[in-house]
Each structure stands twice: as C-alpha cells, then as structure tokens.
Amino acid sequence: MRVTQGMLTNNMLRHLSDSYKRMDKTQEQLSTGKKISRPSDDPVVAMKGMSYRSSLTEVEQFKRNLSEAYSWTESADSSLDEATNVMQRIRELTVQASNGTYEESQMQAIGKEITQLKDHLASIANTKVSGKYIFNGNDTTRAPVDLATGKVSTNTNDVKLELSQGIEVAVNIKPQNVFTKDLFGDIQDLETALSSGSSINGFLDKLDSHINNIVSERADLGARYNRIELIDDRVSNQEVIANRILSDNEDADMERVITDLKMQESVQRAALSAGARIIQPSLMDFLR
Amino acid sequence: MVSTFHGLETARRGMTTQQYALQVTGQNIANANTTGYSRQRVNFTQTEPYPAPAMNRPQVPGQMGTGVQAGSIQRVREGYLDQQFRGENNKYGYWSAKSEAMEKMEDIMNEPSDNGLSKTMDRFWQSLQDLSVHPEDSGARSVVLQRGTAVAETFNYLSNSLTSIQKDIGSQLDTTVLEANSLLTQINGLNKQIGEIEPHKYLPNDLYDQRDALVDKLSQIVNISVEKVGSGGQSLDMAEGKYTIKLLDKNGTAIGTLVDGSDTSKVNEIKAVLSSDKSSLTSLTLKTGEDLAGTDMSGRLQGLKDSLKTDYPDMIKKLDNMASGFVAEFNRLHSGGYGLDSNSPSTNTGKNFFSGSTASDIKVILTNRNDVAAGSGGYSGDGGNALKLANVKNSSLPYGGETTSLQGYYEGAIGKMAVDSQEAARLADNSLVLSDSVENRRQSVSGVSIDEEMTNLIQFQHAFNAAARNITVVDEMLDKIINGMGVGGR
Numbered sequence: 001m002r003v004t005q006g007m008l009t010n011n012m013l014r015h016l017s018d019s020y021k022r023m024d025k026t027q028e029q030l031s032t033g034k035k036i037s038r039p040s041d042d043p044v045v046a047m048k049g050m051s052y053r054s055s056l057t058e059v060e061q062f063k064r065n066l067s068e069a070y071s072w073t074e075s076a077d078s079s080l081d082e083a084t085n086v087m088q089r090i091r092e093l094t095v096q097a098s099n100g101t102y103e104e105s106q107m108q109a110i111g112k113e114i115t116q117l118k119d120h121l122a123s124i125a126n127t128k129v130s131g132k133y134i135f136n137g138n139d140t141t142r143a144p145v146d147l148a149t150g151k152v153s154t155n156t157n158d159v160k161l162e163l164s165q166g167i168e169v170a171v172n173i174k175p176q177n178v179f180t181k182d183l184f185g186d187i188q189d190l191e192t193a194l195s196s197g198s199s200i201n202g203f204l205d206k207l208d209s210h211i212n213n214i215v216s217e218r219a220d221l222g223a224r225y226n227r228i229e230l231i232d233d234r235v236s237n238q239e240v241i242a243n244r245i246l247s248d249n250e251d252a253d254m255e256r257v258i259t260d261l262k263m264q265e266s267v268q269r270a271a272l273s274a275g276a277r278i279i280q281p282s283l284m285d286f287l288r
Numbered sequence: 289m290v291s292t293f294h295g296l297e298t299a300r301r302g303m304t305t306q307q308y309a310l311q312v313t314g315q316n317i318a319n320a321n322t323t324g325y326s327r328q329r330v331n332f333t334q335t336e337p338y339p340a341p342a343m344n345r346p347q348v349p350g351q352m353g354t355g356v357q358a359g360s361i362q363r364v365r366e367g368y369l370d371q372q373f374r375g376e377n378n379k380y381g382y383w384s385a386k387s388e389a390m391e392k393m394e395d396i397m398n399e400p401s402d403n404g405l406s407k408t409m410d411r412f413w414q415s416l417q418d419l420s421v422h423p424e425d426s427g428a429r430s431v432v433l434q435r436g437t438a439v440a441e442t443f444n445y446l447s448n449s450l451t452s453i454q455k456d457i458g459s460q461l462d463t464t465v466l467e468a469n470s471l472l473t474q475i476n477g478l479n480k481q482i483g484e485i486e487p488h489k490y491l492p493n494d495l496y497d498q499r500d501a502l503v504d505k506l507s508q509i510v511n512i513s514v515e516k517v518g519s520g521g522q523s524l525d526m527a528e529g530k531y532t533i534k535l536l537d538k539n540g541t542a543i544g545t546l547v548d549g550s551d552t553s554k555v556n557e558i559k560a561v562l563s564s565d566k567s568s569l570t571s572l573t574l575k576t577g578e579d580l581a582g583t584d585m586s587g588r589l590q591g592l593k594d595s596l597k598t599d600y601p602d603m604i605k606k607l608d609n610m611a612s613g614f615v616a617e618f619n620r621l622h623s624g625g626y627g628l629d630s631n632s633p634s635t636n637t638g639k640n641f642f643s644g645s646t647a648s649d650i651k652v653i654l655t656n657r658n659d660v661a662a663g664s665g666g667y668s669g670d671g672g673n674a675l676k677l678a679n680v681k682n683s684s685l686p687y688g689g690e691t692t693s694l695q696g697y698y699e700g701a702i703g704k705m706a707v708d709s710q711e712a713a714r715l716a717d718n719s720l721v722l723s724d725s726v727e728n729r730r731q732s733v734s735g736v737s738i739d740e741e742m743t744n745l746i747q748f749q750h751a752f753n754a755a756a757r758n759i760t761v762v763d764e765m766l767d768k769i770i771n772g773m774g775v776g777g778r
Contacts, residue, residue, distance in 0.1 A: 001729070046702065046703070050399055064421075138663075139669060157665065160671075
C-alpha cells in the first residue's frame with residue numbers, strides 16, 4: 001500500500017484523539033467513582049442500579065419505620081411496667097385494709113391513696129409519645145381515658161407499621177385489653193367501699209385478674225418486640241447486602257481504574273512521541 | 289528522407305512535455321494538503337512516427353519516432369473505493385445522528401442517579417411510608433404534598449425537555465434537507481460545467497474533485513448511487529461524464545432520481561414539511577412526489593427521522609403511560625381514604641391527589657395537607673391508606689397495555705433506551721472506523737506523497753536537461769554540416 005504524509009498525519013490525529021477519549025473515560029470513572037456515567041455505558045449495570053437503589057431506599061425506610069416501632073413498644077412496655085407497680089401498690093393497700101385492724105379514718109386514708117393511684121393509672125393510660133396517645137388504638141389524637149366522665153376508649157383498631165416488604169406489625173396495646181372500663185370501675189368500687197367502710201372482700205381476686213391481664217399483655221408485647229428485633233436484624237442485613245450489591249454493581253474498582261489511567265498515560269506518551277517522529281523530513285530535505 | 293531539423297523538433301517536444309510534467313508535479317505539491325484533491329499524472333504519448341504508412345510514403349528504412357506529447361492530465365483515483373466510502377459514510381451518518389439524539393435523551397433521563405425520576409418516586413414513596421407511621425402529623429402530610437409535587441414536576445420536566453429536544457431534532461432535519469438540496473444544486477451545477485468542457489477533449493480534474501467531495505458529503509445524508517452519463521462530443525474515454533444521482537432506500541432499491549446527468553435543467557429536491565413547532569414531521573417527499581416519510585432509508589436524514597418519529601415520541605409516550613396509570617390508581621386509592629379533619633376523627637373527602645393524565649400535565653391538585661387521605665378508616669392514627677398509596681409503586685397495574693409495576697415499567701423504558709443508545713454509539717464508532725479505513729485506502733491511491741513528487745521532479749528535470757542536451761548535440765551536428773563541411777582544402 002502506498003502511504004502518503006497525509007495518511008500518516010490523519011492516522012496519528014485519530015489515534016491521539018482515541019487515546020484522549022479513553023483517558024477522559026478513565027478520568028470520569030476516577031472523579032465519580034462510578035463505572036458508568038450514562039445508561040448506554042452498560043445497560044445492565046444501569047438497570048440493576050435503578051432497582052438496587054430503589055430497594056436500598058426501601059430498606060432505609062423500613063429502618064425508619066422500625067425505630068418508630070421500637071419507640072411504640074418500648075414506651076408501652078415501660079408504661080405497662082409502671083401500671084403493674086401501681087396495681088401492686090393498690091393490691092398491697094387492699095391487703096392491708098382487709099386486715100380488719102384499721103379504723104374507719106385509716107381506711108378512708110387508704111381510699112384516698114387509691115384515688116391518687118387510680119388517677120396515676122389513668123395518666124399512664126393517657127401516655128403520649130411524640131404527641132400520640134399510645135393506648136387508644138388508632139385514635140391517637142384523643143385520650144383514651146377520661147375519669148371525669150368515666151369514659152374509657154373501646155377502640156379495637158391496631159396501629160400497624162410496615163416493617164419489611166409486605167409485613168405489617170401491630171405496635172400498640174389495645175385499650176380494652178388493659179385499661180378497661182372494668183379496671184377503673186373496680187378500683188372506683190374499691191375506693192367507694194373503703195370510704196364507706198363496707199366490705200372489701202372479693203376485690204383482691206378482681207385486682208389479681210387485672211394484674212394478670214397487664215402481665216399477659218406485657219408478655220404479648222414482649223413477644224412482638226422480639227419479632228420486631230428479628231425483622232430489624234433481617235432489614236439491617238438487607239441494608240448491608242443492598243449497599244454491597246449497589247457498590248459491586250456501580251462502583252469503579254479504583255486500583256483498576258488507576259492502573260488503567262497509568263497505562264493510558266503511557267500509551268498517550270507513546271502516541272505523542274510517535275506522532276513527533278511521524279512528521280519527518282521529506283526527501284526534499286536531502287536533495288541539495 | 290528525414291528532415292535535417294527532425295532531431296531538433298523531437299528534442300523540443302521532449303523539453304516541452306517534461307516541462308508540462310514538471311508543471312503538474314508543481315500542482316500536486318501545491319495541493320498536497322487540499323481536501324478532496326486527487327493527485328494528477330500526465331499521460332505521455334508518443335507522437336506519430338515518421339513516415340506515416342501511406343501509398344506515397346517516402347522510402348526510408350523503418351518508422352522513426354518523432355518525440356513525445358502530453359496526451360492528457362488525469363486524476364489518479366479509483367471509483368470503486370469512492371463507492372465503498374460512500375456506503376460506509378452513509379451508515380456513519382445514520383448511526384451518528386441516532387447516537388447523538390439518544391445521548392441527549394440519556395442526559396435528560398439522568399438515570400441511574402440520585403435525582404432522576406426513579407429517586408423522586410422513591411422519595412415520594414418514603415414520605416407516604418412516613419405518613420403511614422405518623423398519620424396525625426401535619427409535617428408528614430406537608431412532606432407528602434411537597435414530594436408529590438416533586439414527582440409531578442419531574443414528570444413535567446422530563447416530558448417538556450424531551451419535547452424540546454424533539455423540536456431541535458425537527459429543525460436539524462429541516463437544515464439537513466436544506467443542506468442536501470444545496471449539495472444537489474451544486475452537483476448539478478458542476479455536471480453542467482463538466483458537460484460543457486468534456487466534449488472539447490478536456491478532463492476538468494478540479495471540477496471532478498469538487499463534485500466527488502460534494503457527493504461524499506451527500507452520501508452521509510442519504511443513501512445514493514452514482515451513474516455516469518457521457519457528455520458526448522469529442523469526450524475522451526477517460527472523461528468521467530455527468531453524474532446521475534439516485535436516492536436509494538435501506539436495501540439499495542432506487543426510490544427516485546435526485547440529479548439527472550442527462551438533464552441538467554432541474555434538480556429533484558427533497559421536501560420536508562414539519563409541524564409549526566417542528567416537533568413532528570408532516571411529510572417528507574421528493575419534488576417529483578415520491579413519499580420518503582414511510583420509506584426506510586439510511587443516512588443522517590433517516591437517523592433524524594427515526595429519532596423524531598419513533599425514539600422521542602416513544603419515550604414521551606412511556607412517560608405518559610406511567611403518569612396516567614400511576615395517577616389513576618393513586619387517585620382511586622386516595623379518594624377512598626380518610627383525611628384528617630380539624631375536629632378529628634378524620635373524614636372521607638373523596639378528593640383526588642393528582643390531576644392530569646399525561647407526563648406533561650400531571651399536577652398535584654390537593655392543597656390542604658389535612659386532605660391527604662392517610663387513613664382507611666375514621667381515626668386520626670390510622671395510616672392504612674398511606675401504606676396502600678405507598679405501595680402503588682410496587683403494585684402491578686396496566687401501563688400502556690402492559691401490566692407491570694411502575695418501577696418495572698420505568699426500568700424497562702430506561703433499559704431499552706440504554707440498549708438502543710449503546711447500539712447506536714457502537715455502530716457509529718464501527719462505521720466511522722470502516723469509513724476511515726476506506727478513506728485511508730482512497731488516500732493511498734489519490735493522496736499526494738511529497739517524496740514521490742520530489743522523485744518525479746528530479747526525473748522530469750533530468751529528462752528536460754537531457755532533451756536540452758540533445759538539442760546541443762543536434763546543434764553541434766548542424767554546425768558541422770553548415771560550417772564544417774564542404775570546406776575541404778580551404
């Protein structure tokens with residue numbers, strides 16, 4: 001093949017520009033840390049990237065929901081703990097009062113303490129966590145218990161949070177399970193009996209059954225708490241995996257990119273010096 | 289009997305012809321860097337020998353050469369390579385136009401990234417999840433409204449940007465047609481000039497070069513075939529004649545004649561009619577009536593046509609399908625849910641969240657954050673409906689006749705765009721490499737090599753000098769005859 005100067009310079013320019021193009025790509029990978037910058041660089045990576053990103057966002061959201069679930073269950077648990085203590089105190093007082101050794105005025109004093117404890121129990125039932133009543137089912141903006149009117153909520157709806165794809169977990173205690181009309185009614189009756197000096201026989205059984213209710217509800221809550229923890233573990237694992245897959249899929253392998261860059265650099269140098277040699281003196285320079 | 293001065297004439301012819309060749313060498317060197325220039329060569333031919341065979345020829349032994357003449361000056365060029373180059377250049381025209389358009393589309397769609405539609409949808413979904421956890425929280429409600437607006441605006445932005453690029457492509461197509469027509473007119477003009485010169489036994493090499501360069505340019509826009517029509521008169525055999533340029537479709541079937549070598553009075557122009565905003569092609573025809581809009585051609589014109597008629601409308605349509613499918617389901621669920629009333633518990637307001645049914649007109653119409661229907665029942669702490677709304681993204685719904693999730697549909701659209709764009713870029717690269725390599729081979733034949741020209745220069749110079757020396761020898765001989773002979777004994 002006949003080769004002319006024009007061909008040489010054209011080829012040289014083309015090769016130089018190709019080499020620059022590759023350097024540009026490497027530079028882009030270095031500065032963005034990503035393998036690809038547009039979908040056409042690698043359609044598969046791009047498509048996977050979209051769905052991995054989406055599932056990562058999903059997992060992040062579930063983590064957020066989980067922390068809310070913890071907040072509900074932990075608050076409920078500590079409230080129930082407090083409620084148990086109050087009930088124990090009421091029971092203690094009832095046991096004392098049923099001794100038969102107390103005078104009427106002392107009985108009335110016990111009755112007064114029980115009134116206080118009942119108010120406290122009501123305030124526990126009306127516990128608010130970040131502005132929400134946690135013991136009123138999904139009617140969270142209204143207090144479940146109003147002692148003045150004697151109204152106690154009977155909302156039976158659960159507060160369900162989605163903690164993992166398609167898995168909804170109820171995080172609340174139903175009002176009618178613990179802070180029932182019966183509970184407040186029985187305490188009220190006890191109070192009345194104490195102040196009027198009538199018999200308080202039979203109240204201990206009633207109190208015990210209420211205490212049992214609270215304890216078993218707490219056990220149920222504990223079980224749910226465990227389930228939430230399990231889901232949390234799984235979601236945390238998913239987060240790690242999603243992050244790793246996203247990174248495997250999209251992130252540039254820096255060692256490789258830098259090696260590529262170094263290699264490209266030497267190719268570029270070679271291309272440049274070859275170019276410098278290609279622009280040769282012609283025959284003309286030797287004809288004198 | 290040969291004339292006494294015969295030798296002088298032969299040597300003179302040698303000198304003039306070598307001088308001629310030196311002239312052409314000078315022209316080659318001068319045009320070494322002229323694009324489209326093909327090196328030229330002088331075809332030396334011997335002049336008629338003496339005596340010419342005839343009845344009354346003089347009786348001399350043998351025929352004697354009478355010297356040399358410059359027969360013709362011819363371009364060194366191979367037509368077959370031109371044809372090959374134009375074929376590759378045509379493909380490059382198609383794929384580069386397509387690849388450019390697809391690249392712009394990719395830039396607009398901006399996926400995968402942290403600010404594309406996918407991420408915006410994800411954020412909206414997140415805000416709904418947050419709302420399902422805190423349905424009584426007016427802050428969470430405001431966030432849902434804002435993120436919903438962001439989703440609508442992203443749809444609007446994508447649709448509008450795609451449409452405006454589509455308009456750009458429309459005007460590009462318009463300009464490309466103008467360019468093609470201007471090339472046709474110029475080629476026809478050159479045909480005319482060539483047709484006037486060739487019958488006089490001339491080879492208008494510079495006009496040939498100009499014409500071939502124009503045909504090269506035209507080949508990038510449309511697929512063409514070139515046929516030669518003789519100019520008649522006393523045209524030389526090696527005369528190129530006038531070009532008849534036919535428009536070919538993708539398979540090489542002729543659709544119409546653009547430039548007619550045998551009739552230079554008119555050019556068959558391409559006519560493109562675009563809608564007033566240039567976003568769509570109304571008609572694409574030849575002046576003689578052939579319809580090009582429905583014809584599958586190749587070249588840049590077709591690349592632009594494809595982007596304008598298919599690629600961009602398809603993507604816009606897909607966004608529209610997404611928007612309408614998404615809006616319909618979202619509104620259906622939303623209007624069935626319960627908003628937060630000022631005197632909670634909440635109530636069913638039956639309101640729609642979005643309005644619109646295309647990507648360009650989707651809009652959040654809900655203004656009161658308490659109307660965001662988070663609940664599926666009448667209680668303030670009920671986030672059941674918000675959860676349903678959040679799951680619209682993942683639920684299988686009909687999008688443009690295809691039942692899939694919103695995410696899946698969008699990923700499909702982006703995937704197709706990515707593959708198309710990759711293919712276009714790869715084929716643009718490939719066809720550029722191929723056309724470059726043909727161009728190289730063409731240069732190998734037609735390009736000027738300075739070394740070669742210098743060698744020729746020396747060759748012709750020596751031949752010139754030798755012819756001159758021949759004259760000196762003849763001069764000396766004549767001197768002998770005239771001044772040195774017949775003076776015996778003087």
